[in-house]
Amino acid sequence: MKKPIDPSLNSNDSEELLFGTGDEPKKEQPPTANLKQQSNELNTDIKEIIECEPSEHQHHHHHHHHHSSSEHHHSSGEHRHSHSSSSHSSHHHSHHKHKHKRSKRKKMNKGLKIFLSILLVIALLISATGGIYAYLRAQGKTDLTSAVINDNQHDEIITYNGHKYAFNENVISIAFMGVDQRDLLNKDNAEFVGCADADVVVAVDTSDGTVKVINIPRDTMVDIDVYNDTGVFLSTERVQLCLAYAYGDGKKKSCENVTKAISRILYNVPINKYLALDLEGVAPINDAIGGVTLTATYSIPDKGIIEGQTVTLKGDMAEAYVRTRDWDYLDASLNRSDRIVQYVKAFATQLIPAVKKDFGVITDLYNTATKYSQTNITLNNATYLASYVLSQGIESFDVYTIKGTMTESKTSPYPDAVIAEFTPDEESVMEAVLNTYYTQLD
Numbered sequence: 001m002k003k004p005i006d007p008s009l010n011s012n013d014s015e016e017l018l019f020g021t022g023d024e025p026k027k028e029q030p031p032t033a034n035l036k037q038q039s040n041e042l043n044t045d046i047k048e049i050i051e052c053e054p055s056e057h058q059h060h061h062h063h064h065h066h067h068s069s070s071e072h073h074h075s076s077g078e079h080r081h082s083h084s085s086s087s088h089s090s091h092h093h094s095h096h097k098h099k100h101k102r103s104k105r106k107k108m109n110k111g112l113k114i115f116l117s118i119l120l121v122i123a124l125l126i127s128a129t130g131g132i133y134a135y136l137r138a139q140g141k142t143d144l145t146s147a148v149i150n151d152n153q154h155d156e157i158i159t160y161n162g163h164k165y166a167f168n169e170n171v172i173s174i175a176f177m178g179v180d181q182r183d184l185l186n187k188d189n190a191e192f193v194g195c196a197d198a199d200v201v202v203a204v205d206t207s208d209g210t211v212k213v214i215n216i217p218r219d220t221m222v223d224i225d226v227y228n229d230t231g232v233f234l235s236t237e238r239v240q241l242c243l244a245y246a247y248g249d250g251k252k253k254s255c256e257n258v259t260k261a262i263s264r265i266l267y268n269v270p271i272n273k274y275l276a277l278d279l280e281g282v283a284p285i286n287d288a289i290g291g292v293t294l295t296a297t298y299s300i301p302d303k304g305i306i307e308g309q310t311v312t313l314k315g316d317m318a319e320a321y322v323r324t325r326d327w328d329y330l331d332a333s334l335n336r337s338d339r340i341v342q343y344v345k346a347f348a349t350q351l352i353p354a355v356k357k358d359f360g361v362i363t364d365l366y367n368t369a370t371k372y373s374q375t376n377i378t379l380n381n382a383t384y385l386a387s388y389v390l391s392q393g394i395e396s397f398d399v400y401t402i403k404g405t406m407t408e409s410k411t412s413p414y415p416d417a418v419i420a421e422f423t424p425d426e427e428s429v430m431e432a433v434l435n436t437y438y439t440q441l442d
Helices: 011-018 033-053 055-073 077-144 252-265 279-287 316-325 332-357 361-372 379-391 426-437
Strands: 156-159 165-166 171-180 195-205 209-214 219-226 232-241 273-278 290-294 310-313 373-375 398-401 406-407 422-423 437-438
Touching: 033 437, 077 379, 171 252, 171 279, 195 252, 195 379, 195 426, 209 426, 219 252, 219 316, 219 422, 232 422, 252 273, 252 373, 273 279, 273 361, 279 316, 279 361, 279 406, 310 316, 316 332, 316 398, 332 361, 332 379, 332 422, 361 373, 361 379, 373 398, 398 426, 426 437
Parallel strands: 171 273, 209 398
Antiparallel strands: 156 165, 165 437, 171 195, 195 209, 219 232, 273 373, 290 310, 406 422
């Protein structure tokens, strides 16, 4: 069995610039790129303001001394000495009084300037933080929209059940896979990289923030591409969707195999991004928002989960709830698929208010998830999608579960387990695709 999924993110330049993960790109910098320099310059200005003497005082003192020297120059010897002494005393007294009068004013000026400087620093920091956030969001949007597949396959108007539909180019798709890397049955296969046991597509309409989810049963039969070790295409093979992951490398290739297979099931709609989460990462992500509360639809007695009872899933309870399934009846995987969707909806319901209170939750969840996942979703992408959806007031989403027929495989190599094959119903697939990716014109 191969090692757990090794994160390999395609971070873009803005994330490197923000977090210092690489050399700064030689291109136009974001608004906050010179923040440190601006801060240093501001501190220098503040220091000069505080330490310098008022120029008015220096000029006044010099003028008074020059006048005394002029009087001294036109006097006789004896008088010169007496006048010089008197003038010096008078000048010293005047200077002392002058300095005494201006000292309070100088302190007041210092205090006011320090206060204003502090306000300026705070304003600069607030502006910088907003600039970073705005830059992340803008870059995230650019990256996502540029990833849309322009293959011209969906340009034409289609007619279904008497209605006309046009493809919505504003929809961004993400394929989420729950990967089980445990070698459940074939324990002798050291090269086993796991299966994509949970397969969900999340689609976000960037014109209005609407979110829709398509749940695809793991046993859905689909053609997948088969390659040799050098990457040369060999053929296509019709297998369960979950096995598309096992035909890869446990990393990028596996994710691409599943993403392409999902697209084929959904009439080749473009899917731009993917995230394959090892199910071992469910517990830390679950606990990052304080646990998830739901009404159990399945009993797991050793975890204290009883069907029909409300429970707050914490730690390995959450992982057990979305991972456990029976092997001795045909529809077992469908039962687990329904639980996964239930869990995702409950998680989102509790996540939204947490993000509204503190948007930093998104960054924390992203960082936690990437420890257990393989993805081409960047922090910029997550920042843009989350902020945009929330800005549109979206707090729920529609879920379409593909319906179909489950049959027992006749070629199962495991006599002690029921291996299922799911054939999707075409009308169910079409309904999900039209409602998610198309706009009705009439």
